Amino acid sequence: MSNKTIDYDLIRQLAAILDETDLTEIEVEQDKLRVRVARTPAVQSFAPAAMAAPAPAAPAAAAALSPTGGIPDPATHPGAVTSPMVGTCYLAAEPGARSFVEVGDTVRQGQTVLIVEAMKHMNQIAAPRAGKVTAIFVDNGQPVEFGEPLLIIE
Template sequence: MTTKAIDYDLIRKLAEILDETDLTEIEVEQDKLRVRVARMPAPAAAYAPAPAPAAQAAAPAAPAIAPGEVKAPDPATHPGAVSSPMVGTCYLAPEPGSRNFVEIGDSVRQGQTVLIVEAMKHMNQIAAPRAGKVTAILVDNGQPVEYGEPLMIIE
C-alpha cells in the first residue's frame, strides 16, 4: 500500500483560510486523504459582543439565588433549543435591511428557515427542527457562533 506525501502547501492554505474567516478548525477530504487543521480558540474577550445597553448591564448584578428558588435552566439543555450545526456567523435575516426570518412569539413550521449561519462565505439556512412557537432568540444578528451553541428556543 502506498501513502501520499504530506501536502504542506494545502495545510498552509487551510491555515490561511482559518485566519481569514476566524474559524477554529477546517477539514478537507480529497480522494483517500483527509486533512484537518485546528487551532485553539482565541480568548473569550476576542469575541466579546458590543457593550450592552445600561438596562441589560444591570442584569448580571441581580442578587444571588436564594435557597429554595429555582435557577434559570441552561438554554443548551432546553428540549426546544435550536443549536448551531457549525462554527460561523449567525444572521437573523436573509439580507441586510430585510425583515428577520422569525421574531419572538412567531409560530413556525418544521423545516421553515429560522436563520442563517455563514461559514466560509457559504450561507447555510437553518431550519426549524419542529413546529412550535419561538420563545427566545439567543443570538444577535452578525454574532459569531460555535458548533452546538443554542441559537433560539422553539416550544
C-alpha cells in the same frame, strides 16, 4: 516529521467538505501522510458570554438571565436550536429585510429560522420541529460557535 510538504489545498477541500456535510470531523491518509480536520466547540466559545456579563451596570444575576430569557442553560433546553457550524448568524435574508422569526412567532418544521454564514456560504437553518419561538439568543451579524444555542422553539 517527514520531509513531505503540507498539502494546503487538501486541507481546504476537507474543510469545505465539513461545511457542506455538517460533519464535525474528517480524516484521510494519503502516502503515509495523515490529515485530520475537525470542528469542535472550543473553550473560548464561553469567553464572549463571560466577558459580556460584567458590562451592564445591572446586578450580575439579572444580567445573566436577560440574554437567555430566564433560561438557566439554554443549550440543555429540549427546544434549543443550536448552530451546526462556526460562522456569522443573520436573522434576515438581507440587510433591512424582516427577520425570519421573532419571539412569539409560530413556526413549522423545516421553516428557515435564520442563516449561518460560513466561508462565504449562506447556510439556512431550519426549524427542527413546529412550535412557538420563545427566545432568540443571537443578534443579527453576531459570530456564533458550533453548538451554540441560537433560539428556543417550544
